[in-house]
Amino acid sequence: MNLATYARRNMFRRRGRTILTIIAVVVAVLIFSLIRTAVAAWNAGADEAATDRIATRHKISITMQLPKHYVQELRDTPGVTAATWANWFGAKDPKERIPFFAGFAADQNTWFDVMPEMSVPPEQLADWKSTPNGAILGDLLAKTLEVQVGSKLVLTSDIYPGDWEFKVVGIYTPLRKTVDRNSMIFRWDYLDNDPRAAFSKDQIGWMVSRIADSSQSAEISRRIDAKFDEKDDQTVTMSERAFQLSFLGAFTAVLKAFDYVSLAILLIMTLILANTIAMSVRERTHEYGVLRAIGFPPGHILGFILGESILVALVGGLIGVGLVFLLINNVLGPAMEENMSGFFPYFRAPTSVMVTALAASVVLGAVAGAIPAVLASRLKVTDALRRLD
């Protein structure tokens, strides 16, 4: 036997209470990790955004459009090596097989040059350029809509009336894990030439540029915006990261709130743990008095209580992290990526989140046990021996 034997045996003295406390820690670790994973997944796209790309949109809002001839002026800006553009289409599946996906019209000659992380076989790209109603889909979206190369696809739009018929000419696959696999890209001229889109004739939604020197990103952005400053439609140009973060700003704010909720979860876990340890210490005060009487110094009592608190938190943390790996990374994550790829193209708990959750469990276990441990170790031996709870 050694001193750890006593601390370990104490842990399951009140089996039911300890198990419930461990479950509370497990649930806290799961919720904390889920929230942190969602925040990390949301930021992943922005974090992995290309640094040599900048995006330009209308100064007032992404929903307002810009004249197409801006693209040429963009290309003429020093530092810009290539530029492309797109329009939001607001695509919807009439059969409602997927609640939301990104569908947009883009320039068939330049889009995939500027977005090389979306990989399309050369022959499919060539088909796209020669097929006016050709569309290229992400592999997950193609699977969900049950189409393949050569299939006909009919969609509706939130913006443009009627049914829109496309021919699937290609499937893109991601070269980066954060690429949305549920997007559809079709030719901008197909939209622009359709009478139903006459109200936005020669208008584009946003432009994306590649720049030669990513360290010049801010300067080139300023130069672009200055170029359009005196025109009817002013622009705002930003890094791709900032553009992605601003695209659904409200959702980012919600995730920021989740960030604070995750901290509150840890606080609640600490209080539950502290309550359990305080009850245990109260029940065992007499016993600690006996140990002190036979010569155990206060430091040992402190160690027993802190050790027990940390052990309960560690067991809960390890089970919690194990469940995070099993449930989030193997069940929930793939389901989210399949169904909510537009928001969460890659939804897996990063190692850093699991390590943080485990470390937080251990540290907060120590914090929870600290006050009862210090109080018990400072109690006079004779006072402790008089306690008979």
Place this chain on the structure above:
Amino acid sequence: MTEAADSIVTLSGIDKTFYRGKEPIHVLEKLDLDVPSGSFEALMGPSGSGKSTLLNIIAGLDRPTAGSVKVAGSDLTKMSDAQLAKWRSQTIGFVFQSFNLIPVLTAAQNVELPLLLTNLSSAARKKHVETALRVVGLEDRMDHYPRQLSGGQEQRVAIARAIVNDPKIIVADEPTGDLDRKSASDVLTLMDKLNKELKKTIFMVTHDPAAAEHATVQRKLDKGALQ
């Protein structure tokens, strides 16, 4: 009071005052005590007479308000709390009324507890534990948990724990208070054996005149003074 040559406990002019709010309660007053080495002393007295307080002072669990406490050659009033803890672990064996065994540890592990504070190896500790349990006649109950033992057996395990580190003095606070007559008799016989055969000094607080009969010296404490 001068210290007798063979005294193991010498108390001189001991005062102990507790406070209830601002009101002082004098539990011990100008108390002198000499306990010869190797004696078996019983301390009797009514409840509230200060018996346990006196026992705690001798065992280094409490400090007097005034006076000098010399036990086994050490002046306890000059020792820090940490020094006292170490001194207790080497000098005093405790036997409590309610046994105070740790319920999650086996009899052997309970007996081993004081030895965890020493530098003994695991094998040496095991040997000491077996010897102590053999002395109290429970070598066949080593792996039993306290809940699997009778009250008398629990107290004998507690006595084994008290002697395992070979202390000079055993202090016992109502050691038979929670036991039936037969178990109490067994425990007292065992304490006789510890005193006579192992030459342990025993200082026992008791209410039971039959238990006190086993002691070689009986003292009575009343209103904070020895009669």
